[in-house]
Amino acid sequence: MPAMATNEATDGELIVRAGDGDRGAFEVLYRRYARPVFGLALRRLGDRGRAEDAVQETFASVWRAARSYKPERGPGGPWLYAVARNAIIDRSRARSEPAVEAPDQESHEAGPADRAETSWTAWRVHRALEELSVNERSVIELAYWGGLSQSEVAEYLGIPLGTVKTRTRAALARMAGLLEGELE
């Protein structure tokens, strides 16, 4: 299978190929999803070492279970999310239980449903980011998480302000298309 065709394949197609033992397809899946899986694991486990292990386990599970994926049941992204979530839950359960139960008290943290929704949102957004070109992703990351204004992004990257604005708008439009299509 030519590399270009593999890179342009949908997640579902790549999972099917991985199920047939196609390592190239598996590696493309890894590049698309390693950061989203790591982000999800970090969010849930709060520890980089355990999150690393969860990523390794997730992709081992993907390789082992890819044959069980049925494209007619839905796109590949949610299937991968479920595999990752299970691997992370397993890793979470492996943590030793606290010796003393914490006293009941009102919690101001988000509940399980809210946390699940936030995790799913982050997963989809981080996955969509992986589809952007390096130029587009740079302007998005600097603007949203680098704390830079558009002028500062232009100065930082050494490109005209107009180019920053064009790339930013193009990146947002591309992400909108990807997120509406649910990254099939």
Add this chain to the structure above:
Amino acid sequence: MTREPDFRELVGEDLSPEERARLERVHELLIEAGPPPELTPALAEPDTAEPEMPIQLPRRRAGAMLALAATIALLALVGGFLVGRKGEGFPTARSFPMHPTGLAQNASATLDLGKLDQNGNWPLRIVVKGLKPLPHGYYEMWLTKHGKPVASCGTFAVGTGESKVRLNAPYNLGRYDGWVVTREVPHTAGHPVVLST
């Protein structure tokens, strides 16, 4: 916590209401999602080396015995040898030679590995001679995976004659297959390897 970007500054004013709403939804999702993490060196590449099990599953917290076993396995792979040297202010547990590439034919080095500390650091010391001093650059020690430098163990400079430099590897060594030293010069591409185990 960084400030949230101003959506109007990002996209400008010349958008249809429909397109503006569409992009603003992405803007909100980006803020809600927060930044994706950078992959650690160990996760930079998928490990598909084993035919039966495509990804190795090292257990970084499987205890000191497993860490020791992984280290011994690594040393066996790279041809290390036990010397048990002491003195010179560095508690060497194991040493192994580093060999020059064509880019530094007259260089030679020994890499000394200390004992893993309780925080997960492997102390290193490189004793090197024959490398050219780099007035506008430096050398960098890396752990490799499939021969590629993937995890930096620090940078150093050399003088004429023999140089001894202490470095550190805060990684699970069982995930890597060797060490290399690269020559790093600003504004040049790649990591040219000058020494390898």
